Amino acid sequence: MRIGIGVLLLICMSVSPVWAEPEEIEKKGCRDCHRFSSEEKQPARGPDLFYAGDKFHENWLKEFLQSPKVIRKVGYITDPGFPSGNPEVSQPHSTLTHEESARVSTFLMTLHLPDYETGKVDDVPLSKGARAQAKMLFERNFGCIACHEALNLVGKVRGGVSGPTLVDSGLRLKPDWVFHWLKSPEKFLPRGRMPVFNLDDETAIRITKYVLSIRTKK
Amino acid sequence: MILNKKTKFLKTLEFFPELSLFLALIILSGCGSENPTQQVKPPAEAVPVVPDRSAPVVNVSQVTEETRQTYQWYCTQCHGEKGHGNGVNAPHLVVPPRDHTKASYLETRSDEQLFEAIKLGGLAVGRAPCMPAWGNTFEDKTIHSLVSYIRELCDCEAL
Known part of the structure; x- marks a missing residue:
């Protein structure tokens, strides 16, 4: 019995749980x-x-x-070189090995906000017409294109660079997160550089679905 | 075409309630002038209508350090660090951001127009839609102070 408990303790001590911070972070x-x-x-x-x-x-x-790409061309919003377009923090991001990236990613996926509500955005893609309308919201009504890169009708990248690029953002960002960011950015960041829009749920969902559908053809 | 003009005119009225009131008074007085019982005043007594400058519509706030920081944090992304319209987004926009040092243009804009462009965004005031609405981000007082800061940058005032 004692041996059994000892073995169990040894196993527990030797295997790190997924929520333990991997040494790569440090x-x-x-x-x-x-x-x-x-x-x-x-x-x-x-x-x-x-x-x-x-x-x-x-x-x-x-x-x-493993193979970082530049998402914010002029750096993060707090970078002293952000306003001039010459960020002090070098880009792209430092590179990790396959094993390191797996450990870090697994750990990062355990980090959540308390009381975070999921299931706000369903999986149904926008119809062609609804997508065209959402593109108008994105580019014209709310002027998002001024700060974020997207794709034009022939698939060419266009748009501002002060915000993170939204090209292929569907591969990067979860729909519920984009929805909550659009609705209440202050929940994530006390002071961003993006305007607050006070959107109703329906509009936020339409813009979320549009943003996440901006994909390069591969 | 005529319909468009009418719509634009109605939108103008929507954003300038004082203008609506003024026009309503003109229309009403016009109706009144058709009343045969009313005496027509001689031209010598007519008083020209001038804006009452003692009570401006816009409460212009002072430019403070906070105003400058607000401009640097938000507006520079498109309008540039010194307001020349050359922010990091400028080369990527179809319509160039406004150069806030260009007095020749900003003199033609009233403080109210600048206030509304910031608060409601470019599209709402018939300007470039790239300019988003900041009304949910800034308090009116901050927007007034930004208008004052733009006046400082252009070293000009509305003609």
Whole structure:
């Protein structure tokens, strides 16, 4: 009996649970830019990750950490070089190995906001007509194109660069997160550089679905 | 075409309630002038209508350090750090962002027009839709102070 308990304890001590922070977070200096808890007080030089499990698709995270691409062409909003377009934080993001990215991604997917509501956006894609209307909302009514890259009708990238690119954002972002971001950005970031729009649910869902449908053909 | 003009005119009225009131008074007085019992005043007594400058419609707020920081944080993305219209998004926009140092244009805009463009966005005031509405982000007081800051940048006022 005692031997059995001892073996069990040994197994528990040798296998890290998925919610345990992998050593790469410290080794790679991730905290230099990102916050992994809302309690951390250091200024964020990159996007907060304490809700990464709500925000990102795991497969995208794994791929991004192995072969990072530039999502914010002029850097993160707090970068002193942001207004001039010359960010101080070098891009693209540092690279992790396959194993490291798997460990970090698994950990990041365990980070959630308390009382986060899911199931706000269904899987039904916009019809062709509804998509055209949502594109008008995105580009014309709310002027999102001024700060975010999207695709025009012939698939060419167009739009501003101060916000993160939204090309292929459907691979990166979860629908519920985009919805909540559009509705209440202050839940995630006390002071962003994007206007608050006070959208009703229906409009937020339409824009969410449009944004996530901006895909390059592969 | 005529319909469009009418619609635009109605929209103008929507955004300038004072103008609506003024026009309503003109229309009413016009109706009244057809009343045969009313005496017509001689032209010598007619008083020209001038705007009452002692009570401006816009409560212009002072430019504070917070105003400058607000401009730097939000507006520079398109309008540039010094307001020249050359922010990081500018090269990617179909319609160039407004150059806030260009007095020759900003003199033709009233403070109310600038206030509404910021609060309601470009589309609502018949300007470029790239300019989003900031009315849910800033309090009116902040928008008034931003108008004052734009006046400082252009070193001009409405003609």
